[in-house]
Amino acid sequence: EELSMSIEDSIVSLKGGLKKLRTGRANIAVLDGIVVEYYGANTPLSQCAQLSAPEPRLLTVKPWDKGMVGPIEKALMNSGLGITPQSDGELIRLPIPQLTEERRKDLVKQAKGRGEEAKIAIRNHRRTINDMLKEAEKEKEMSQDDLKRAIEKVQEVTNAGVSQVDDVLAQKESEILE
Numbered sequence: 001e002e003l004s005m006s007i008e009d010s011i012v013s014l015k016g017g018l019k020k021l022r023t024g025r026a027n028i029a030v031l032d033g034i035v036v037e038y039y040g041a042n043t044p045l046s047q048c049a050q051l052s053a054p055e056p057r058l059l060t061v062k063p064w065d066k067g068m069v070g071p072i073e074k075a076l077m078n079s080g081l082g083i084t085p086q087s088d089g090e091l092i093r094l095p096i097p098q099l100t101e102e103r104r105k106d107l108v109k110q111a112k113g114r115g116e117e118a119k120i121a122i123r124n125h126r127r128t129i130n131d132m133l134k135e136a137e138k139e140k141e142m143s144q145d146d147l148k149r150a151i152e153k154v155q156e157v158t159n160a161g162v163s164q165v166d167d168v169l170a171q172k173e174s175e176i177l178e
Helices: 002-019 064-078 101-138 144-177
Strands: 036-039 041-044 050-055 056-064 094-095
Touching: 002 101, 002 144, 036 056, 036 064, 064 094, 101 144
Parallel strands: none
Antiparallel strands: 036 041, 050 056, 056 094
C-alpha cells in the first residue's frame, strides 16, 4: 500500500511536470510557474490575472488591475516560454507558434527524460520496500514463503506503475507530435 501511494505520487509529479511542456496547442498550464511582482510581493500570475485559452493557438492574460499589464508582460518575456506577448493595454495575447519538427523532437526527449526519472523513483521505492520485507524476514517477523509472496506482489505493483508511466508518456508524445 505504501508502495502504491509512492508510485501514485511519482505519477502525479510526472503529469505535473509534463503539463509545463509546451505542445502546439494552447494550454494555460504552461503559465503555472510564472511569478509577477504585484505590489512588492512575488505573486503567481494566476492570482493577479484571468488566464484563458480562447482558441487552440492563443492564450490570453487579462490583468485584474490595468497597471499590472507592464509587469506581467515583463514576467512573460523573462519566463523562457519562447512566446512574445502582444498587449493592447488591457489584454495580453500569447499566440502559440507552430512547433518546428526539431522542437517537437526536443520536447519528446524532455518528456521521456521526465518519464525515466519517474521510473527510477518507482524502482527506488520498490528497493526500499523489498529491503524492509527482507529485514522483517531476517527478524523472523515473516516466513520465507510470505517474503517470497510479498516480493512478487511488490514487483506486480511496480510493473503496473512503470506501465502507467509509459501510458502517460505515450499520451504526451502524441499531443506533442499532433
